[in-house]
Amino acid sequence: MTTYKRPVSVLVVVYTSNLDVLLLERADYPGYWQSVTGSCEPGEDLRDTAIREVSEETGLDALQYALSDWQSQNVYEIYPHWRHRYPPGVTHNTEHVFGLQLPHRVDVQLAPGEHLNFEWLPWQDAANKVFSPSNRAAILQLPVLAQRPVK
Known part of the structure; x- marks a missing residue:
């Protein structure tokens, strides 16, 4: 039985109190940089997906820091070369944006x-380096979104 990805994902912008942003270089596309991303597992809520993806991709425990749901979603077309991962006929994904504030840069x-x-990188440089338009938009909103209370 084929297990397909759900067309629901999270984008987690990991940043410091000085608004430095953590970027990750994709192994499958060297030179392509992004924030933490990942699809929701069946039965998993968005916050739990964000916590799991941060742990899987960075080794960080998001519960030790300030994780906040930025109450922002992006709907985008799934790149054709990745559509085989989704149920037949699915062409779009809904991405939910979170922020994870750390007190300082960490390895x-x-x-x-x-x-x-x-x-x-400083947030402006990070915004210029990411390949995804929705990732760029989230980082550009960081100075305002980082001031919201944690939810």
């Missing part, structure tokens, strides 16, 4: 096979 433990490198 992370990358998921083998998923990411090649990590880098901390």
